[in-house]
Amino acid sequence: MPLRKESLLLLLVDMALVLLAWWAAFWLRFNLDIPPEFEALAVQTTGWVLPCYALGLLISRVYRHVWSYIGLPELRQLGAGVLLGGLILAAVLLMLRFPNFPRSVLVLHPLLVLVFLGAARAGWRTFSERTTPSAGERPLLIVGTLQDAADALRTLKGSGNWRAAGIVSPVLAEQGRSLQGVEVLGSVNNLADIAEEVGVHTALMAIAPGAPGRRDVLLRSAEAGLSLMTLPRADEWLRQEGPSPRKVELEDLLGRDPVQLDVKGLSELLSGQTVLVTGAGGSIGSELCRQIARFGVSRLVCVDVSEYAIYQLEQELRAAHPQMQGIYYTANVRESARLEAIAQANKPSVVFHAAAYKHVPLMEELNEIEALRTNVLGTLHAARVAGQCRAKRFVMISTDKAVNPTNVMGATKRMAELVVQGVAAEFTATEYVSVRFGNVLGSSGSVVPLFTAQIARGGPVTVTHPDIVRYFMTIPEAAQLVLQAGLMGRSGQIFVLDMGEPVKIVELARMLIRLSGKTEQDIPIAFTGLRPGEKLYEELLANDETTAPTPHPKLRVAITSGQQVVVAAEVLQWIETVGPAPDRALLRDWLRHQVPEYTFQA
Incomplete structure (x- = not known):
């Protein structure tokens, strides 16, 4: 050259x-x-x-x-x-x-x-x-050890928008030292005073995700009234034109490690294949579509009951993957004939079933029959269609609320798991698996968008109980682990995702308030009491279940000792018989007969 x-x-x-x-x-x-x-x-x-x-x-x-x-x-x-x-x-x-x-x-x-x-x-x-002009460069403090700060300084020099005014280290022995001409001004405990002294309103969190004490440092920085930034993740480096710090998000506070995918195995499963996703317009379904498109599928069939959601997904995927053949249907999984026609027209080799009603309070009162029809019948129809068109794999997305359920939504999702296992015995050529996980940050109907809107209105932030805890993971992490479980699973298995440590909802509210630059004096927290069917804590395993490890560190297989059998024909007949407005107690008694571990207050 x-x-x-x-x-x-x-x-x-x-x-x-x-x-x-x-x-x-x-x-x-x-x-x-x-x-x-x-x-x-x-x-x-x-x-x-x-x-x-x-x-x-x-x-x-x-x-x-x-x-x-x-x-x-x-x-x-x-x-x-x-x-x-x-x-x-x-x-x-x-x-x-x-x-x-x-x-x-x-x-x-x-x-x-x-x-x-x-x-x-x-x-x-x-x-x-x-000699490079520094006009427009804004000063900030780097929070982290000297090793962390070295990486941050390289990123800042490439961004052209920020200038390091000093380093605040959690290591006492590093105070008074300097790195590339930037001095360590003090410890994290004095962050607010240091920021006021040097006239800085922004802090760059350089401590790596998952590092000990990172969440505490982030919260302390937020309490100091500083605007918080962090270094871009690896996937963000690929998407943006140049390296630049970004605002701290709630995912950063959770500090979850990136998912390690079996890229080769998933490419062999998905590349060049036709994949069908139900509930494709939802939070998890749309992320599944994004992840699947990355693996070079020849055809992605997206099904959702919401016209607007499927339209948005179509616009996004057409722009991001113009070479991929995307097919977009507005259809309801409760209509078996429509679903069968879609499957027979496209012959998918892999089916991901994400369509479901998931909002606990809404499904607990007035809408119980809707949860039953969508979560149970919809799953039965999707699973049977996958078997009829001889798909290689069928993956259903379940929930931690299906474990020892105390609400209709959880009981119907547990029934859906049993339905999938029943259909697996009927269609042996298809591998049927279910994937069970907890709450997903930012998904529709979750607490994070609710809390964010309440903070924007000036509060109060409503929490049902001071001791209520939930497991959380990010939408991309959940979608990637669903793909991984679909690749690894054997027919009839239920996978349990590693959700990490449970998080108190009240702590989650405090994190969001602090990330917004406010305090609890500015945005109060109000406790409203547990809603119907709501637990203080969720479980990922039932009492009679244990787990077995898998080759993937974030996936385990649930092992049940006594398995209840759901007869599909009986389910269809009962739902048809009770009509559109069954008695509340009658429906719950029937659910408890199908799912013995289901408990509820009459």
Whole structure:
């Protein structure tokens, strides 16, 4: 590849420095007084010095570097090029057998070349940093250890929008030290005072996700009234044009590690295949579609009862994956004939069933029959359709509320799990699995959008009980683990996702209030009492269940000791018989007969 004009100019500068180093090596060898015969020898060998070092530096691709952003990796590459050039020159001169050539020059010269060339690059970077206009750069404090701050400083230099005014370290021994000219101003305990002293209103959280104490540091930073930023995640580096800090989100406070996917296995399962997703317009369903599209499916069939949701999904996927054939249906999973027609027209090899009613209070009163029809009948229809079109896999998304359920929604989802296991025995050519997990941050109907809206209105933030706890994970994490479980599962299995540690809802409310820059004095928290069918805590396993590990650290398989059998024909007949408005007690008694672990207050 020919050198660009800029690279050719840099090569000429380097060759001038290499030549200067050659004479400097002779001067040092002879104590700054070169004898005439050796001066002639230096002149005689100069013609070999430049091509040998030029060859070494070009082979090492040194001239791809941008001097304004030179760092240790570039200096190491420069060192390799200088070493290679020195070895080539030494080999040439030794083969030519110049008489009385001082071999110590061959050792001194590469060292001097490295010093001269490195100094030139370091000097240029220093000059460019001092002369680059800083207009528009906003000051911030970096919160983290010196190691964390080193990574943050590299990101800030690439962003062009922020300037580090100081470092606040949780390590007491690091106070008073400095890094790249940025001083450690104090500890996290004094963050508010430090920010006021230096006139900064923004803090960059540099502590890595999952690191001990990160959540406490984030909350303390929020309490200081600072606007919180954090470094972009790996997937965000790929999506954005340049590295730049972003605002701290609730996901950052949870500190969950990224999901490790079996990319090869999922590619083999999905690439070039037709995949059908029910409930495709919902929070989990739409994220599943995004994740599935990444694996190069030839056709993605999206089914949702909401016209607006499916329209939004269509617009997004057409723009993001124009090469993918997307097919978008408005259809209800409760209508078996419609679902069967869609499946027979597209012949999916994998079916993900995300369509469900999930809002506990709404399904607990007035809408119980709707939960039964959608969550149970809809699952039965989707599972049977997958078997009839001989799909390889069927994956149903379940919930932690299906474990020892105390509400209609949870009981119907537990029935849906049993239905899937029953259909699995009917269609042995298809692998049927269910995936059980807890609350998903930001999903429709979850507490996070509710709390965010309440904070925006000035409060109060309503929490049902001070001791209520829930498991949480992010939407992308849930969707990725559903895909992974679908790949690994054997027919009839129920997978349980590692939800991490449960979070108190009141703590979640406090985190959101602090992230908004407010305090609990500004936005009060009000306790309203448990709603019908609501538990203080959710479980991921029933009393008679244990789990078995899988090759994936965030997935386990539920093992049930005594399995209830749901007869599909009886379910269909009963729902048809009771009509559109069954008696409340009658419906619950029937549910308890189907799901013995279901308990409710009459």
